[in-house]
Amino acid sequence: MSQTARFQSFEDPSHREGAxxxxxxxxxxxQRGYAGFVVPRADEHQSEYVPANAERLAWLTGFTGSAGTAVVLADRAALVVDGRYTLQAAEQVDTGVVTPVPLAETGVEAWIEANLPAGGVLAYDPWLHTPDGLARLERAAAAAGGRVEPTSLNLVDLVWIDRPAAPRASVVPHPEHLAGEAAAGKLDRVRAALAKARLDALVVSDPHNLAWLFNIRGGDVPHTPLPLGYAVIPRDGRPRLFLDPEKVTAEAAHALDGLAERSEPAALPAALDGLGAAGARVRVDAATGAVALGRRIEAAGGSLDVGPDPITAMKAAKNAAEIAGSRAAHRRDGAAVTRFLAWLAREAPGGAVSEIDAVVRLEGFRAEANNLREIAFPTISGSGPNGAIVHYRVTRGTDRRVQPGELFLIDSGAQYGDGTTDITRTVAVGSPSPEMRDRFTRVLKGHIAIATAVFPRGTTGAQIDAFARRPLWEAGLDFDHGTGHGVGAFLSVHEGPQRIAKTGTVALQPGMIVSNEPGYYKTGAFGIRLENLVLVEERAVPGGERPMLGFETLTLAPFDRALVVPELLTPQETAWLDAYHARVREALSALVDPETRAWLEAATRPVWA
Structure with a gap:
């Protein structure tokens, strides 16, 4: 195809220079007497997507996944990754120099304990580790007979000669009619939370929280509209915002100057010293607050309180305006995805579509949907065996044609000005095998189990995660990722603290948006994932004795009926699928072209039709 992707790069990651x-x-x-150095995939804010100048792990090893940690010793090096990236890591790094290590087999700390030489000093950058993460490193090094030591400069930065400059994307206001609440009101809620916790101040280190609190957006990192910066919110007095002034537009400056003092980021250490000198009790976020922040406060005489940033929970429960924006974004996105699926159904059986072609075409449909700002993450476009790589990223070197007789998995999302989307569909090209249909239907049953779940207030994601797995478990199968993650309102596509997973310990609350995405992956053959976003809502149960919650499905696009085994569905599951497809047809028919509308009519027929 002659089209060029608007947002996504397909360049091949190279490990040729890794050695x-x-x-x-x-x-x-x-030169510094260190036995080892830890290189996490992180920036100063523990962001999922980091600016180019913070891609130290990718530069050093060639691994481009969003999570992983390298430990480099004098005679060996390991890259520890979770189950999403086991295959990707082995393909991207020079395994003669770096050994990929699955997290499920050996964690970072266990590897350090087994390999750090006795008496060795393990160096780390205090801006890239949280206090809890550092404590684990300290225990591991001590168990090996060594110790850890902070560096004043990151050692990778010392040898990364052509390291990119720090980002300076524009900071703009996020309209109040989309935010749903004025920043001044949000600040009042934060101050009330500080008073309740008997804290004197909060250091805001999470850029997502910074953007939400002050109703601003930016573009310092890929795929998420974030301005990188910090804020200090005192319980009493005027907040102080630390942003590069060259990034702040006149409109944003006008809005912010009525709320907070603005300072250069270089002024943050002195501000922390001031908090410490005043003997303040300061909350630093356990999830995103760097060790360097707390040490500065304590060194100046302050009291450090490491815990959750209260903004995180506030941001997670969407208000009426944010929910309305998300629904509108999902309608437009559903139309774009449906146009893509209709196009794929016409073009793929002839073998004319590659994985990159699919990404480019989907981006094109989304760009025509109105209000598209960015893709929410690099599209996972996996044909056949590539679909079995959970977080596969197509490159020019791995690109393959969508072949008849195979499954094609596409996981994608978009950042619209009024909402963030994330959807995965798996489709059959040509005639699927009985095994493919069985596995697809079991994943669909798990998806429906989450979509239809009704549960009491206080229920956590961990308590309902097994609903999605039971149909697979019954066949001796499972998947190695969470069932769902939180999603922001024109913010991160992966937002905490809510999630549906074995480790999802936060109670689900009305207004939270989470994904519903069970899957199945057969290495070397195919992958299946079915993902919609759902909104937690109050649910009235006739005769019920407790307040209950359930889910509203936000995502609108057909599932592939050719992969459904009707006999495996219960009557209730069949009714849900038919009702969902009828809703999709009603919502999207007027938003798509006549050719797509005809395809949509057929794609959303009842299961037994």
Whole structure:
């Protein structure tokens, strides 16, 4: 195809220079007497998507996943990744220099304990680790007979000669009619939370919370509209915002100057010193607050309180305006995805569509949907065996044609000005095998189990995660990722604290948006994932004795009926699927072209039709 992707790069990650780069890092370690150095996939804010100048792990090893940690010693190096990235890590790194280690087998700390030489000093950058993460490193090093030590400069930065400059994307206001609440009101809620917790101040280190609190958006990192910066919110007095002034537009400056003092980011250490000198009790976010922040406060005489940033929970429960924006975004996005699925059904059986073609075409449909700002993450476009790689990212080197007789998995999302979307569909190209249909239907049953769940207030994501797995468990199958993650309102597509997973310990609350995405992956053959976003809502149960909650499905696009085994569905599951498809047809028919409308009519017929 002649089209060019608007947002996504397909360049091949290269590990050809990995040996030389790790050798340079080892030389820097040796000069300083360090036995090892820890390189997390992180920036100063523990962001999922980091700016180019913080892609240290990718530069050093070639691994481009969104989570992972390398530990480099004088004679060996490990890259520890979770189940999403086991296959990707093995393909991207030079395994003669770096050993990929599955997290399920050996964690970072266990590897350090087993490999750090006795008496060795393990160096780390205090801006890239949280206090809890550092404590784990300290225990591991001590168990090995060594110790950890902070560096004043990141050792990777010392050898990364052509490291990109820090980002300076514009900071703009987020309209109040979309935010649903004035920043002044949000600040009052934060101050009330500080008073209740008997705290003197809060350091806001999470850019998502910064953007939400002050009703601003930016573009410092890929795929998420974030301005990188910090804020200090005192319980009494005027907040102080630390943003590069060159990034702040005149409109944003006008809005912000009525709310807070604005300072250069370089002024943050002095502000922390001031809090410490005043003997303040300061909350630093346990999830995103760097060790360097707390140490500065304590060194100046302050009292450090490491815990959850109260803004995180406030942001997670969407208000009426944010919910309305999300519904509108999902209608437009559903129309774009449906146009794509109709196009794919016409073009793929002839073998003319590649994985990259699919990404480009989907981006094109979304760009025509109105109000598109960015894609929410790099589209996962996996044909056949590539679909079995959970977080596969197509490159020019891995690109393959969508072949008849295979499954095609596409997981994608968009950032619209009024909402964030995330959807996965798996479709059959040609005639699917009985095994494919069985596995697809079991994943669909798990998806429906979450979509129809009704549960009492106080229920956590961990308590309902098994609903999605039971149909797979009954066949001796499972999947190695969570069932659902939180999603922001024109913010991160992966937002906490809510999630549906074995580790989802936060109670689900009305207004939270989470994904519903069970899957199944057969290595070397195919992958299946079915994802919609759902909104937690109050649910009246006739005769019920407790306040109950349930889910409203926000995502609108057909599932592939050719992959459904009707006999495996219960009458209730069949009714849900038919009702969902009828809703999709009603919502989207007027938003798509006649050719797509005809395809949609057929794609949303009742299961037994």
């Amino acid at each position: 030389a780069r790790i050798a340079a890092l080892r030389a820097a370690m040796a």
